[in-house]
């Protein structure tokens with residue numbers, strides 16, 4: 157039994173979500189191979205080779221894989237995947253985009269977003285916005301799985317010394333192309349990796365007011381998140397959305413400011429260790445999951461909090 | 466150009482689902498059902514393409530029990546032209562749904578298939594990508610903008626780092642994200658009119674697809690409940706608790 161992990165990377169460095177997938181694979185058990193498919197991605201492959209627990213790195217360096225286009229990458233992964241018992245990727249937007257395509261090419265199901273490994277074929281995953289946890293057994297010979305990063309510790313980035321093997325296969329389906337991207341640039345930690353997050357909702361009123369949260373974030377080394385309502389209203393960009401259909405986070409401290417606590421938002425943050433809610437409505441559902449609730453006007457409470465840190 | 470739209474019948478997104486006491490599944494008896502919110506967005510996008518003169522016909526497909534007709538009728542009231550129900554009372558996994566849809570695509574030959582990115586019951590986020598693989602079409606998943614230009618479609622996608630734009634040859638598959646559009650409501654006259662629009666019913670056997678189980682649901686548990694916390698009276702108390710009790714700052 158061997159497990160193939162599809163690495164998440166930007167051609168230079170390995171994304172942290174890969175490390176959580178390695179831990180999930182370790183719990184499944186078996187030899188662990190990591191595929192780094194990209195263009196000019198040797199450095200990412202080298203980084204994968206030194207991750208603890210990784211036995212081999214497959215490096216597919218080809219222009220066709222530069223932007224991880226699903227049409228191209230899925231063909232490569234399906235071709236390699238036939239020799240494995242499990243094909244695993246982090247449940248990031250890249251993993252979610254590519255892996256079901258791989259599963260269909262292999263004529264197997266995908267088990268999405270697992271949060272627990274019970275055995276080599278049985279996994280737990282949240283359904284209905286996290287209001288239920290399903291234990292699912294895969295009946296397929298090859299198990300295609302995406303892994304929820306917050307549910308598994310990150311594997312150590314040092315300690316491994318896997319060999320890097322080149323894969324020649326070049327798949328260019330020729331039906332899609334990359335046009336461009338708008339990548340949010342920020343000096344703050346990534347939402348999914350941050351240990352402290354302060355998020356704002358519709359109660360923030362507008363985008364400028366997010367500066368109040370940024371100032372607190374600077375002091376706490378925190379990432380800044382948002383509810384869907386805040387993103388929809390155009391206060392902040394989409395990559396800041398936390399929730400069922402946004403990012404799943406589980407920091408040590410999550411501070412929800414002017415967020416009511418709809419189930420779709422809770423689905424993305426209720427596994428945080430400590431939750432703080434600041435809301436002027438004492439009936440807001442967010443208080444039912446908050447360890448510390450403060451009923452207050454955020455425009456007074458947040459500047460005061462900022463001053464006391 | 467013909468546009469195919471898929472709509473799934475799911476629990477209403479405002480309803481908090483409960484787990485059955487024997488932990489065999491969630492309890493859907495007497496629960497309000499509705500069209501999956503992402504599918505509403507898919508229907509809206511198709512209707513806008515038709516209004517813009519890009520789409521000529523909108524075919525809406527749902528797979529599931531007889532009652533899924535209601536969601537097809539809703540889509541017809543919103544502006545779709547005709548419906549297809551692939552009726553089955555069995556549990557249809559994403560791969561099976563994709564195989565059935567691949568047959569419908571073969572029959573209908575649409576230029577664009579618009580689907581939701583995720584069904585809010587299973588939270589699978591798979592079916593569109595699987596259909597794309599089975600039909601060898603390109604995919605624009607998690608779309609926040611769709612622009613048809615001649616034989617190609619440009620799709621802006623919501624990705625973890627921000628936005629990514631790809632160009633796809635048509636026919637292509639698009640899956641919707643929340644910000645693609647704001648769905649309209651159906652007017653009463655349109656709801657009445659929708660009752661007379663054609664709705665075909667087929668079965669998986671008609672389409673020549675065997676319904677196969679690739680997974681087995683062993684149990685369903687409620688999630689771990691959080692301990693109820695406390696209310697603090699002031700920012701000062703909050704900072705003190707975070708420093709000295711929770712020790713997180």
Ligand SMILES: Cc1cc2nc3c(=O)[nH]c(=O)nc-3n(C[C@H](O)[C@H](O)[C@H](O)COP(=O)(O)OP(=O)(O)OC[C@H]3O[C@@H](n4cnc5c(N)ncnc54)[C@H](O)[C@@H]3O)c2cc1C
Pocket residue numbers: 356357358359360382383384385386397398399400401402403413414415416417418419420421424434435436437440452453454455478502503585643
């Ligand atoms: C299919 C689907 C998927 C969804 N996915 C997500 C998702 O991933 N993430 C997500 O977040 N949502 C998601 N939603 C939306 C969700 O249902 C809610 O609409 C949304 O979370 C509400 O955001 P909010 O709490 O910021 O806004 P509101 O519910 O409007 O709450 C605003 C809060 O701010 C408080 N407030 C206002 N002014 C002040 C002030 N001056 N001081 C203090 N408090 C103040 C109010 O008391 C209120 O509680 C989804 C919805 C659907 C249908």
Ligand SMILES: Nc1ncnc2c1ncn2[C@@H]1O[C@H](COP(=O)(O)O)[C@@H](O)[C@H]1O
Pocket residue numbers: 471472473474501503504507526527528529557559562579580581582583584585587588589590591592593
């Ligand atoms: N039974 C179904 N009937 C119609 N559409 C479906 C069905 N299952 C999935 N879909 C479509 O596929 C999308 C993604 O579903 P899923 O992969 O299950 O999260 C949904 O938003 C629907 O548009």
